[in-house]
Amino acid sequence: MATTLRRAPVANPAPARLASSPPKRPLSVRIGKKLRRKADALIERSSLVSNAPVLDAHDFGWTRVLRDNWQTILDEARAVLEHPEAVPLLDEVSPDHKRIAPPGKWRSFFLRGYGCDIADNMARCPRTTALVRQVPGLNSAFFSILTPGAHIPRHRGVTKAILTAHLGLIVPKKREDCRMQVADEMVTWEEGRIVVFDDTYFHEVWNDTDEIRVILLVQFRRPTRWLGRKVGDIFLGAVRRSRFVQDARSSLGDWEKAMQRLEREP
Numbered sequence: 158m159a160t161t162l163r164r165a166p167v168a169n170p171a172p173a174r175l176a177s178s179p180p181k182r183p184l185s186v187r188i189g190k191k192l193r194r195k196a197d198a199l200i201e202r203s204s205l206v207s208n209a210p211v212l213d214a215h216d217f218g219w220t221r222v223l224r225d226n227w228q229t230i231l232d233e234a235r236a237v238l239e240h241p242e243a244v245p246l247l248d249e250v251s252p253d254h255k256r257i258a259p260p261g262k263w264r265s266f267f268l269r270g271y272g273c274d275i276a277d278n279m280a281r282c283p284r285t286t287a288l289v290r291q292v293p294g295l296n297s298a299f300f301s302i303l304t305p306g307a308h309i310p311r312h313r314g315v316t317k318a319i320l321t322a323h324l325g326l327i328v329p330k331k332r333e334d335c336r337m338q339v340a341d342e343m344v345t346w347e348e349g350r351i352v353v354f355d356d357t358y359f360h361e362v363w364n365d366t367d368e369i370r371v372i373l374l375v376q377f378r379r380p381t382r383w384l385g386r387k388v389g390d391i392f393l394g395a396v397r398r399s400r401f402v403q404d405a406r407s408s409l410g411d412w413e414k415a416m417q418r419l420e421r422e423p
Contacts, residue, residue, distance in 0.1 A: 193392070197357060199388045203384050203386070204385060205381055206320075210339045210360075211353070211355075214352065223373070224324070227324060227326065229284050229285070231327070237281065238302070257312045259309060265300065267298075268285065270299065271296070289375060292377050294377045295377055297375070298373065298374070299374055300373060301323075304369055305368060307363075319393070320356075320377055321376050325347050328370060329369075332346070332347070335363065336362070338362075339356075
């Protein structure tokens with residue numbers, strides 16, 4: 158099986174309270190959240206795959222390509238980790254992630270983000286890039302790095318039009334202490350295995366170990382019938398034009414310059 162699942166000891170605990178209130182979201186985003194329920198309902202009815210919180214990775218034929226080549230992907234991830242300070246903190250790339258990103262503990266190296274290719278990063282990881290380009294409806298692909306003690310509080314994604322896959326690359330030895338709760342299911346990662354889940358269900362992540370956890374995170378379009386596809390196109394188009402996504406793309410460019418400087422140093 159692609160995942161290890163067990164029932165969580167508690168169901169959907171209350172989200173941790175942040176020390177300070179995040180900036181208020183723009184009116185367009187708040188209106189979008191209200192429309193999201195109707196859009197998600199239409200997408201759910203049009204879905205050609207399960208609407209469960211955690212899906213069977215084997216239902217997606219392309220996942221085998223990533224599983225079969227996971228060590229190749231790991232080699233390129235290790236090369237990226239040679240310059241960890243140039244791999245951006247997610248909350249510094251995406252202001253919207255300040256709500257959930259543990260300070261200094263969650264780094265992300267983007268190959269593709271928010272529907273936009275990061276050409277220089279792709280050039281650094283050509284084999285991984287060639288593999289993720291085979292994912293139908295690819296939206297984002299990046300190495301997600303959680304440092305020891307990281308905790309990502311309970312949160313949810315923006316649309317059922319997107320599903321998320323995690324390919325385990327570097328997993329702490331105490332797997333049960335590095336875990337993710339999706340709805341009422343607990344998931345642990347394994348090296349070379351893939352987890353597929355619907356991030357519109359509330360989920361929470363812990364790394365209660367003294368080791369890093371590295372995965373390849375892939376977001377891709379949910380297979381749907383025509384109506385679900387059209388609704389998803391409209392919603393994702395609005396997200397990609399939002400200020401939050403535009404700010405994130407700009408920040409990725411700044412981090413790219415930092416990586417270039419490090420690579421020029423003797």
